[in-house]
Amino acid sequence: MGRRWRDGRGELVVHGGGEGPPVTVPLEIATSYRARTKGLLGRDSVDGAILLSPANSVHTFRMRMPIDVAYLDRHLRVIAVRTMRPGRLGMPRLRARHVVEAEAGVMAGWGVRRGVSVEVIT
Numbered sequence: 616m617g618r619r620w621r622d623g624r625g626e627l628v629v630h631g632g633g634e635g636p637p638v639t640v641p642l643e644i645a646t647s648y649r650a651r652t653k654g655l656l657g658r659d660s661v662d663g664a665i666l667l668s669p670a671n672s673v674h675t676f677r678m679r680m681p682i683d684v685a686y687l688d689r690h691l692r693v694i695a696v697r698t699m700r701p702g703r704l705g706m707p708r709l710r711a712r713h714v715v716e717a718e719a720g721v722m723a724g725w726g727v728r729r730g731v732s733v734e735v736i737t
Contacts, residue, residue, distance in 0.1 A: 620668060622650045625737040627664055627715065631726040638725045640664055640717075642735065655682060655716055664717040666735060672707035673714055675699045681719035685727050686711035692732045696722055 627642040641663030645651045651667045656677050667673065673684055678701040686694040686708040694708055698719050715722075715733070727733070 620644050620646050620666070620735065620737060622647050623737065625666075625735055627666070628734040628736060629725045629727055630732050630734065634726065637734075640725055642666055642715075644668070644735070644737065655680075661716070661718055664715050664721075666713060666715050668713040670714040671709070671711035672705050673699070673716065674704045675701045676704075678702075683717050683719050683722040683727075685715040685717075685722060685733075687713040687715065687733065690732070691734065693727060693729055695729060696727055 623644050625642045625644050627640045629638040643665040645654060645665055645667050651670060654667060655661055655665060659679055675682060681698060681700045683696060683698050684705060685696045688694050688710050689712045694711055699705060
């Protein structure tokens with residue numbers, strides 16, 4: 616089930632597990648080393664979310680804002696969701712293959728929580 620995304624834009628579809636219709640969010644895709652390394656560093660906000668792939672941990676050093684971080688397994692199922700303040704180092708998640716980052720507080724509104732599956736549309 617190898618995924619071959621490229622740096623660019625897409626949409627993140629959050630399937631709430633039968634609790635309402637799916638939510639679609641604008642998505643930035645960062646798969647190259649350079650794009651993943653930059654991520655949300657130096658930004659004041661983000662329109663939607665950013666997908667880092669492959670990734671199993673993140674840090675918020677040099678970030679200007681707190682962020683929500685969702686760790687996804689190889690089947691794009693959410694393993695964990697954490698809110699991180701600037702200047703923190705996140706713990707690696709062994710089963711995580713991808714990470715989604717967004718502004719703090721928005722993922723709960725999208726229905727992103729442990730066990731929910733998401734879809735990436737490019």
